[in-house]
Amino acid sequence: MVCVPRDSTALSVGADAVAAAIAAEAVRRGLPVEIKRTSSRGLFWLEPLVEVPTAAGAVGYGPVEPEEVPGLFEAGFLQGGRHSRSLGPVAQIPFLARQERLIFGRAGVTDPQSLAEYQAHGGLAGLRRALSMAPAAVVDEVHASGLRGRGGAAFPTGIKWRTVAGAQAPCKYVAVNADEGDSGTYSDRMVMEGDPFLLLEGMAIAAYATGASHGYIYVRSEYPHAVAALEAALATLRAAGWYGARVQGSDFSFDAEVRVGAGAYICGEETAMIESIEGKRGMIRYKPPLPALKGLFGMPTVVNNVVSLASVPAILDRGAQFYADYGMGRSRGTLPIQLAGNVKRAGLVEKAFGVTLRELIEDFGGGTRSGRPVRAVQVGGPLGAYFDASLLDLPLDYEALAQHKGMAGHGGIVVFDDTVDMAEQARYAMAFCAIESCGKCTPCRVGSTRGRELIERIVRGERPRENHAQLLKLCDVMENASLCALGGMAPWPVLSALKYFPEDFGLPSERQPAHVV
Amino acid sequence: MWSELRALREDVDYGTPPRDGEAVTLTVDGVPVTVAAGSSVMLAAAAAGRPVVKLCATDMLEAFGSCRVCLVEIEGRRGFPASCTTPVEPGMAVRTDTPRLAELRAGVMELYLSDFPAEDVLGGWSELHEVIATTGVSSHRYGPGENHLAAPVDDSNPYFLFDPAKCIVCSRCVRACEEVQGTFALTIQGRGFESKVVASQGEPFLDSECVSCGACVQACPTQSLVEKSLFEGGYRSADPAQA
């Protein structure tokens, strides 16, 4: 058997052509070859990564070009033979071997659409255990695990569930946030394409724990493969009695549907997502009321990110303590970190909290692809702060990052070398906010454009001191007066760029000019 | 209780509609006030005689929370919540008038003025102009930038006109059309800086689903939507007396 990934990233670098070349070569040689389409392990620089199961575990070849396929047959790859593309046993590739995969253990191993394989690799054990417990005990278990939301705000999942569970209402919902808009992030997509049953299992546990009867999965429009994978997996679970009326003969009934997003970054904010699911324009709703009490169609709603929910089955299956034993401080468990930008080895690293930026960038990422020194790192998506090279020993920990006015967000890390122009990055942050703003509140709607203009003036050397002072004032207003975190956090990348890289703006190199209030 | 308040001070706009819940007592700038549960901090502040400036709120419409000039401080809470969207709680201690609030409000006003016809800032007459007077902010330090000042006036409707240059995108007209009139003729089109008020699918008012009821004109805090009868000498100035 030969495994060829079918994940979007692998497809984008020719995985289908490789699979076709293997099938054609097998026919030419008269060899019976079974091709299994798995998903990606998340070692993107090796895609298409072809794997062959052997007695000593799966051995890998990659990145494979279709023209190399005859050579692979020649080298006896079907028995694990050596070839210039050989990677040896895949599980021993250091990038993978050093990870702690509680969520992504099946990624790239199983056929994402095989419920039998899912169960053979531990799937549904969490839901089974949950259904044997009282709903309140399930909430307690998730609370005790210390799990916090992986969509960005890091709110304790157990507290959110408890709020929904405690609300009295004729009907409750679970809404999965799969809008994954942060630049350079893909962990939600990898779960949905590579292990869709995992998300659906986590979602069913959330519904059982909170008393929800219906769910929505709001998937960004750029993810057609994820939509197809989820719909197929839902049908399979329904047919097997895990979704729908009276799940596994119990009194618990739950079903879900997939909704395709509106193609706007702001629709990833939970209240805008709710508006969008309701068929309205993706605009921010003010809080309170919290979605947990008055969410979709005015009913109590659990809104959770894909990775948050995908973390839940392991917590139920192996216990809160097992999960909480990973991590540091108030950041418990593992986070799938998505390495992107200027790194040699881009891909998914699932690690317990506490791993440092340096370990991630150097040990996992192998340093910059350009070979030049790392100058800046943006953590936590387009609204995350930039750090300079002196902060690379910061651990990935919600509180440690917050101390430096940063955030872990959805786990995206984008690396820049010393050719980066940080004034341009700051300008881009404001421009991004101007384009993606929902337009409801003035600090963000008008402020983002003014911010871009001020930065452009500073860079052109037009009254830099005055414009710098005005930019700091504007950032203060956006941070403290915006209605939601888009306008409220857009200043973070700007302020951090100003703080660590003033020379890129043509500003004096002391960190904060003395005349500025 | 609402009607009593109304009877007492007929001209007051409490900012958000009345509620009829149990009595809740709180203080606003040290002044104790009792309002119905479910009321906004903004309403309580107005009832306490400590009104907060506002642009997107009016007691004819449900709160919206978009203009961000009505920020307050609440003891024991982080940040600067908008008073129009924050429900009262028993024992709350609200401050409406700290130096920090003045600073943030001034910052928001500067942003409004950075996209508002400079010649109409002084001597105008509208709720926006009242807020300009109250906050004392009548200019901005952003220099010339992207703006909507050249957007064409829509004077297709026989009774009123729409001057997008003066629009602060507060959505009061859109909400008045929906909530007061029950028509859905107006929407906000576009996102971010491009957001703008349009009738139907971006048609002239006269060709849209607009029924000329005037609810939007009444709701508009800036005279962006304004009765034509005020401008017999031709529209352009903020002050009809000068027109």
Ligand SMILES: Cc1cc2nc3c(=O)[nH]c(=O)nc-3n(C[C@H](O)[C@H](O)[C@H](O)COP(=O)(O)O)c2cc1C
């Ligand atoms: C501008 C903006 C964009 C956001 N985009 C996403 C997103 O794409 N996916 C996501 O899960 N959460 C996103 N969030 C966070 C959500 O509002 C919300 O906190 C999250 O879905 C809650 O789930 P969690 O507790 O499991 O993280 C965004 C927030 C903001 C302010």
Ligand code: SF4
């Ligand atoms: S901060 Fe921006 S995105 Fe958020 S409500 Fe205001 S305008 Fe909309």
Ligand code: SF4
């Ligand atoms: S036209 Fe008037 S009411 Fe409507 S959004 Fe503009 S300023 Fe507000």
Ligand code: FES
């Ligand atoms: S009046 Fe409160 S935000 Fe506009």
